[in-house]
Amino acid sequence: MSGDGFTKVCTLADLPDEGAVGVRIGETPVAVVRSEGEVYAISDICSHAEVNLSEGEVEDGTVECWLHGSCFDLRSGKPINPxxxxxxxxxAVQISGDDVLVSLDEKNS
Structure with missing residues (x-):
């Protein structure tokens, strides 16, 4: 972990163009997601069924939980549908060269 609270979690090359990878920062599961050219980090655990969001479909700034189909906005973390x-x-996400860094200080909750 760097002094400013950000931790390197992967590289840009590790991220699909419209997709996610699951990582851990300490004990915290995080989904690092690229959608529409932007990189986001959200909890990797669905608030409904406690499955990995990083295994879901990514499209139009959202990630869909693979189990029951709830979609979450990648900017706010809010569910879009039941x-x-x-x-x-x-x-919060920072890009440093090819490195993707994430801070566990919640941006939104």
Missing amino acids: PATKPVPTY
């Missing part, structure tokens, strides 16, 4: 009703935490 069955999920609670948002998931989102985290």
